[in-house]
Amino acid sequence: MIVTFNRMKNILPATCLTLIVATSPATAQDGPNIVSTIGMIGDIAQTVGGDCVAVETMMGPGIDPHLYQATARDVQTLNRASLILYSGYGLEGQLADVFARYGERVSTLAVAEAGIADTEVIHTEGAYGIDPHLWMDVSLWQQTVPVLAEALSAIAPQCANEIATTAERYSAELTALHQWTGEAIASIPIDQRILITAHDAFAYYGRAYGIDVAGIQGISTQAEAAIADIRQVAALIAERSVPAIFVESTINPRTIQAVIEAANEEGQQVEIGGQLYSDAMGDTGTAAGTYIGMIHANTLAITEALGGTPPPLPAELSEWATQWTID
Structure with missing residues (x-):
């Protein structure tokens, strides 16, 4: 199981946490179901995973992850997940404890924290301590590609070779985009x-x-x-x-x-x-x-x-x- 917990412990309202604990997992579906918090993760996961996975993103266009609070619908989505992907480094502050709880029974990965070392991020003063907007540097965000490929291959091993090939091609595209x-x-x-x-x-x-x-x-x-x-x-x-x-x-x-x-x-x-x-x-x-x-x-x-x-x-x-x- 892949578990990398968020460093920040901003707590959701107790009613939401109670809902999460009390709700039982949904019936497993054919093939792995991936849930990502933000599109910058979800898009890469779907691109690299291809037809072998189904990726659902919680926060769509125009949604501010700094202020986002989980809904009952999110709980249902997370309960169906084979793998939960989030950025970490405090971006989804109010969801940190939620993912920690889910991490006890489903593969949960803080993608940015797993792929990008502290030494490469910008530390700032204030509540966050670390600037979480790592996708703005393509060469940094590119480091999440092999992390995602490994996680996807673990839950879809029959597609491991295809995922590795796609990840390599996509990484080359990001190198060109950065330049x-x-x-x-x-x-x-x-x-x-x-x-x-x-x-x-x-x-x-x-x-x-x-x-x-x-x-x-x-x-x-x-x-x-x-x-x-x-x-x-x-x-x-x-x-x-x-x-x-x-x-x-x-x-x-x-x-x-x-x-x-x-x-x-x-x-x-x-x-x-x-x-x-x-x-x-x-x-x-x-x-x-x-x-x-x-x-x-x-x-x-x-x-x-x-x-x-x-x-x-x-x-x-x-x-x-x-x-x-x-x-």
Whole structure:
């Protein structure tokens, strides 16, 4: 059994935990059923596992994992699971104890914690201690691929060879995506190479691809941005003559609007450069509803809004691009 428990122990309401303990597992279905918390895990698991597994994601487009609370429907979904996949490092804080309890009777894996060492993550002050947004650096998130392949092979051993082959091919695609993203960001003029977003989810992106990052809120969305935070970011926009800032798909844009108004008062006109995917991917059935597409869409929006020119996609991503009709 694969068990890697989340380090943070934010406790769900007792009624929800009681419901989990009192509910018996569902009848086993044909083939392993995988449950992932976030799409950035679920998409890779389904891609690598292929037809050998069925992956269901708890938190869909527009859902903020920092604030998510388990529902009765989630309990039913988890009870059917052959394997539960979650990120760890505090991302799903309110679900930590739930997964710990399920880990006593079903394979449960904290994917990021198992694949990415503490020494490679950004430690921050505050409630979280570790920034959990590791998928923003493709080279880091790529390290979860062999971890997922091993876990999937353990519950679908008849598909082990196919899973290994698919994982190797997908990992090569992520290597190409990482390189392309770096080249795109490098095309932005140096003095405009600053990314301002609603909350601090892009620190890994900034570190990996050479762009300054400023979030109005911290790494969690549990606390509202203060007036002082808004004014501080507005002053930074004026100082750096930032042409565009970005909203996020999981966060109310009112904070960004407040920053734009404050920047205008500082004498700096700034526009919304587009919507970025931070804590969730795009809609299912769209290119942005894949992990590769999420990073691709973000990088296009950032590069073009800040004055850069994205390079053509590499050959390794041609199959993905063709599937989603991406030029």
